[in-house]
Amino acid sequence: MNNINFEKKILLSKYTTIKVGGFAEYFSKPNNKGEFINLIKWSHFNNQECRIIGAGSNLLINNIFLKGLTICTKTMRSIKINSNTGIVEAEAGALLPTISNMLAKNGLQGGEWTVGIPGTVGGAICMNAGSGKFSLDQNLLSVQVINTKTLETYEIQKKDIDFQYRYSPFQQNNLIIISAKLLFEPKGNIQKLLETTKNNLKKKKETQPYDLPSFGSVFKNPINNYAGKLIEELGLKGFKIGDAEISTKHGNFIVNNSSANSQEILDLITVIQQKVLQKKGIFLQPEVRMMGFDYP
Numbered sequence: 001m002n003n004i005n006f007e008k009k010i011l012l013s014k015y016t017t018i019k020v021g022g023f024a025e026y027f028s029k030p031n032n033k034g035e036f037i038n039l040i041k042w043s044h045f046n047n048q049e050c051r052i053i054g055a056g057s058n059l060l061i062n063n064i065f066l067k068g069l070t071i072c073t074k075t076m077r078s079i080k081i082n083s084n085t086g087i088v089e090a091e092a093g094a095l096l097p098t099i100s101n102m103l104a105k106n107g108l109q110g111g112e113w114t115v116g117i118p119g120t121v122g123g124a125i126c127m128n129a130g131s132g133k134f135s136l137d138q139n140l141l142s143v144q145v146i147n148t149k150t151l152e153t154y155e156i157q158k159k160d161i162d163f164q165y166r167y168s169p170f171q172q173n174n175l176i177i178i179s180a181k182l183l184f185e186p187k188g189n190i191q192k193l194l195e196t197t198k199n200n201l202k203k204k205k206e207t208q209p210y211d212l213p214s215f216g217s218v219f220k221n222p223i224n225n226y227a228g229k230l231i232e233e234l235g236l237k238g239f240k241i242g243d244a245e246i247s248t249k250h251g252n253f254i255v256n257n258s259s260a261n262s263q264e265i266l267d268l269i270t271v272i273q274q275k276v277l278q279k280k281g282i283f284l285q286p287e288v289r290m291m292g293f294d295y296p
């Protein structure tokens with residue numbers, strides 16, 4: 001098998017936005033689809049567990065030694081935009097803010113909300129990332145995937161994927177996203193799109209702690225409620241365990257003040273869940289994905 005390039009014993013905290021995570025036994029950053037597929041095949045034929053990290057912006061990785069291969073897709077980021085049809089073809093590692101700015105410059109409408117989400121296309125489809133009434137499944141046409149058990153690669157149409165609020169089957173199945181086709185509305189007013197995109201980012205920075213390491217919203221919003229509001233009502237903003245703190249700016253964010261570790265963050269998540277359940281009778285389900293934990 002050609003093009004197998006990986007490093008050994010790499011610290012994953014460098015690859016998560018909250019700056020937490022242990023060592024990966026094997027680690028690789030493929031530059032294109034071919035290298036990506038070969039790495040997945042290598043892990044299959046060598047009986048190694050294979051984990052995928054995009055931008056690591058919705059991930060809590062345990063501070064342990066993670067056996068097997070960890071692949072970070074961020075270097076696999078080709079984006080092709082057709083400004084006439086509105087179709088965008090992006091490799092799994094393409095970043096949403098890059099796509100958002102490119103959409104505006106090409107007069108494509110409907111992706112202005114994605115600018116403040118610092119994730120990759122693969123991660124955002126897996127998480128069904130969204131903002132307000134928007135979510136990425138609304139713009140999705142199809143995904144190209146590889147099955148880690150059979151090693152087949154094929155395309156799945158959006159209608160055949162059961163997307164829900166911050167959920168996709170890719171969180172549980174054996175499929176890894178290689179690339180995606182998205183659809184936006186062509187022939188929009190470029191000046192207006194650039195302005196909306198810029199304002200959306202400004203608004204997010206005003207209301208969320210973009211200046212500190214975090215992994216975005218910790219919990220999914222319960223039906224007809226907001227996790228951040230429930231946490232704030234209990235006076236938990238600013239509550240700390242070690243260097244992990246519930247953001248004083250937004251109740252649904254945990255920030256790493258300097259050297260927080262995964263246990264402190266997990267303990268903080270548990271404390272919030274217990275307090276909200278006791279006082280409000282609501283169980284907050286984590287949105288953040290756990291890696292290297294025995295977590296359901």
Ligand SMILES: Cc1cc2nc3c(=O)[nH]c(=O)nc-3n(C[C@H](O)[C@H](O)[C@H](O)COP(=O)(O)OP(=O)(O)OC[C@H]3O[C@@H](n4cnc5c(N)ncnc54)[C@H](O)[C@@H]3O)c2cc1C
Nearest residue numbers: 054055056057058092119120122123124126129130177216
């Ligand atoms: C400051 C900040 C603001 C944020 N704002 C928002 C927001 O407004 N809305 C929102 O929805 N989220 C938000 N997030 C969370 C996060 O950015 C999104 O969930 C994003 O889509 C995650 O993408 P990622 O590439 O970082 O995925 P990662 O965190 O790297 O991974 C998340 C999950 O996706 C899986 N995955 C990654 N790539 C693939 C692939 N190619 N194939 C299959 N599975 C894959 C991983 O294994 C993991 O289970 C925010 C985060 C931060 C730090």
